[in-house]
Amino acid sequence: MTTLEAGKIVGAGLDRVDAPLKVTGTAQYPNDFSFPGMAHAALVRSTIAAGRIHSIDVTEALAAPGVLTVITHLTAPKLERGPMTLLGGSPAAPLQDDRILHYGQHVAVVVAESAEEARHAASLVRVQYEAAEALLDVDDPRAEIVVNPWGLDTERGDVAAGFAQADVVVEGTFTTPDNTNNPLGLMSTVAYWHGDSLTVHDSTQWPHNVRTSLATVFGIPESGIRVLAPFVGGGFGAGLRMWPHVILTVLAAREVNRPVKLVLTRPEMFTSVGHRPNSVQQIKIGATRDGDLVAIEHHGISSVAMEDDDYEPVSVCSAVSYACPNVLTRDRQARLNIPCPGSMRAPAEGQGNFALESAIDEVAYAVGLDPLEFRLRNYAEQHPILNLPWSSKALRECYLEGAERFGWSRRTPEPGSMRDGRGLVGYGLAGVSYPFYQVPCQARASVRRDGSAYVRSAATDIGTGTYTVMTQLAAELLGLDVTRVRFDLGDSDMPYAPQAGGSGLTGALGNAVHTACRRLVREFLDVVRDDAQSPLRGAADDDVTVTDGRIHRVGDPVQGESYVDILARHGLEELSADGRSTPPRSDDLGMAMAGAFGAKFVEVRIDPDLGLLRVARVVSAIDGGRILNEKTATSQIVGGTVGGISQAMFEETATDQGTGRIANATFGDYLMPVNADVRDMDVIFVGGPDRATAVGTKGVGEIGLVGLAAAIGNAVHHATGRRIRSLPITIDQLML
The missing domain is CATH 3.30.365.10 (Aldehyde oxidase/xanthine dehydrogenase, molybdopterin binding domain)
Known part of the structure; x- marks a missing residue:
């Protein structure tokens, strides 16, 4: 056959x-659907980060033109929390009590004949709060710490003994900020009931999860729910969970017995559909003078919402990336008064790789080896924990073919030694991987x-x-x-x-x-x-x-x-x-399931007077298994590269530490790269089909972003001699 x-x-x-x-x-995207008699919903959001609702007055809102109803915690029915999913638990059902757990929390939903009338009436809802002091910093000693939340901490060998035999030890603290997904399409939901049956058009990346979650929340059979999402205006992970605004749309449709549409505004996107959580990572690496790794210790702490369990094990990448005999990784989460985090392209790996590959680069300099040679010297030929051969791994080819395409051999090793006129030129690289997931x-x-x-x-x-x-x-x-x-x-x-x-x-x-x-x-x-x-x-x-x-x-x-x-x-x-x-299972096949691998090579240009950083070109060499369509796969890597440049140089969701308010929740204030920031991007695919499955693919959606932040940071060090350990890399860090 x-x-x-x-x-x-x-x-x-x-x-x-x-x-x-x-x-x-x-x-037709969810926002494009309209139905006879359709009403529109608008949200009322909390203006404090912690405390309780003292009173909520909807009198003026109910009297506004076109208003059909206003639902608050005083009038909402009892709703169950959604089920545990492959990505963890569901966010808590909205409007169930008077507690405020984060700024921007939904405290009411207004339903009116038109979107404009709903938004106007929402502005008339008067809420009085009893504010409490919010927890907003992972270093706050009052924050509850969740240790090893996903059971993925690792330890092999004797880390203390490894460091004792090291000739060179490098350690440092690396920080990454909150980032917000911000797909171009605003997240939208349209819901309508037919008796006890429900149809929902939603900006979801997982229709079955929305169906299962709604069945649990509203106590109805899954067979009576249909969720439609033939086109979604992007997501980057924002559509992986069923968020509270979806529940509110369904509830509103049931209350008014009409179809209801709710479209989040851009500021609401920053508090309603997740974000990449910030992280603080301590990493320590030991090596011999010959450049052999002997010990890696990687600790990470990231933020999580008060009643949530988002999955972000940032240190795990250090457990399997290199052939090091002594490795310890530990992850913790700090519960804060923040909106629920969620997956954002390359979750955990995007943050963890920045710390690991920056530190690996630093060790290479310390022992006097070319950063490429150092990585090849410590290449993991088999899975370091399972001690099994990979189902496929062409990372070595990624390094070698990527270096050839990039022209790595033209690099002079001394930081600050490459110039273009007065401008500084830097070359940087990072090895990358993304775990197997099926x-x-x-x-x-x-x-x-x-x-x-x-x-x-x-x-x-x-x-x-x-x-x-x-x-x-x-x-x-x-x-x-x-x-x-x-x-x-x-x-x-x-x-x-x-x-x-x-x-x-x-x-x-x-x-x-x-x-x-x-x-x-x-x-x-x-x-x-x-x-x-x-x-x-x-x-x-x-x-x-x-x-x-x-x-x-x-x-x-x-x-x-x-x-x-x-x-x-x-x-x-x-x-x-x-x-x-x-x-497939490693135990059954006798080999370790391999995700995608890659090597990222970056050239940066820096104006030493202005501290202006530009990424001149990027070469991404990717082992993604069998490539089903080279054009769409290349597009995925290019898109991920733009996201990686954005993570490295632009994106930071800024939370006001006094109030918990997100201070830059618009496209006018939240920085992202534009065409002028994205220059020459080259993508090559190496390797072949993965032998663990019939089709042989390994996925390329996440691997495009991983490693860009580290490669850019490493290139900045090569250009300036400065080691950047916090993202985003900003002008003030580069003023010489």
Whole structure:
């Protein structure tokens, strides 16, 4: 049967199949849906970070034009908290009591005939508070500390003994700030009830999670809920959890017995849909004079909300990145009066890699080795904890081919030694990885009587290209032209799919589609197994392949027939088959499951008088397993590179320490790179398919961002001699 070994469709840089809908404005995002009699909701948010609501007066708001209702903690029904998910617990249900746990917390929702009327009425809700002193700093001694919250702390060897034998020890404290996801599309929800049944259009990266969570919160069967998200205006992780505003929209729709739409404003996005939490990391690394690592100790503490359990083990990357015999990693969380954090592109790794790869660079300088040579010397040929070979690992090739493409050999080793006129030039690099992540997934494939295929799963495409790569994959496995395959997603009524996040969807969904398509070909063989008119009579799976809409015997294209002929002769309108993927296990396969690897090379230019930093060029060498579409995969790495530049040089969600208010919650104040900040970006893919799964992908969504902050910081050190240990890198740090 067809395999992907010599595919002509998979891997090709096919244009996005959903592009015509997007460029013509006909792709419908959640905010685009309207229904007869639809009302609009607006939020009222807390103006303190900690305390209680003393009183809340909605009289004036209820009297405002167009207002249908105002729901507060005094009138809201009892709601259950959402369930535990693959990404942790659900945020608490809103409007359940008078407590205030963070600035911007939803304290009321106003429903009116129009969005403008709802927003105006929301401004008329009068809330009096009993404020308490807020906890806003991870170093605050009053903060509750959660130790090893996810059970991922590691220890191997004897770290103290390792440091005792080290000739060189480097240690330092690295800090990363809060960042806010800020996808271009504002998060939106439209909800309407039909009796006891519910339909929700939502900006989610995980429709099944929204369905399951709403069923728990409102105490209704999942079978009565349908969640739709065929197009999502970006996410970067903001759509991975079901946030309280979704619950409020559903509640409002039930209260007024009409469809209700709620669209978050940009300032509300900063407090309503998560953020990358800040971190303080202490890292200590010991090495011999020859450049062999002997000990790594990495401690991280990050912020978490008062009643939440966001997943950010920032130190874990140090446990598996290098062949070091003595390693200890520890993570803690400090409970603060902040909005719930959540995943933001490359969660945990984006922060942890900055500390690790900056410190690794510092050790390389201390022992007098080229930073590239130092990393190659300490390369982990097998998984350092499991002591198993990787299912695939081309990081060495990433280093070597990336260095060649970048021109690393032109680097002179002394900091400050490379100039362009008065401008300082710096070269920096970082080794990167992102953990293996796959969870179960399902898909269904059908071939219809006209010879076209329809494949579907309840996944989402947040701009990564899922529509396109799954169309390509199904087309190749079924032997059809891509124009004859339709792939649909974003509907919780379709077969189960996990979240679009963690660089795991393409692998999980791809393997489910692979299984579904192979089973579908087998269904056709079963139909003709005893068919005397069929040249495929009695054929087994391994006897056949598929091309041009036909199943035929291997090596003999004449001995076969088309899907159309088989269906017509047997009076069938279509045949369908379901596929399921199960994540591979290291214990079963005898090898360590490998995520993506990469090497990032950066050239910076610095004006020493103005402290002005520019990234002149970036080369990203990536081992992402099998690349299903080189164009969309390259786009993912380029997008991640922009995000990495942004993390390194621009982004910082600034919280006022006196009030807990986010001081820069607009695009006018929250800095992000523009086109002039993003120069020459080059992407190369190395390695090949991962051997742990049939499709062989490893994901490229997260790996594009990881390492940019460290590589830029390392390049800044090479240019100036200054070691930057806090993000973002700002002008005042570079004034010479």
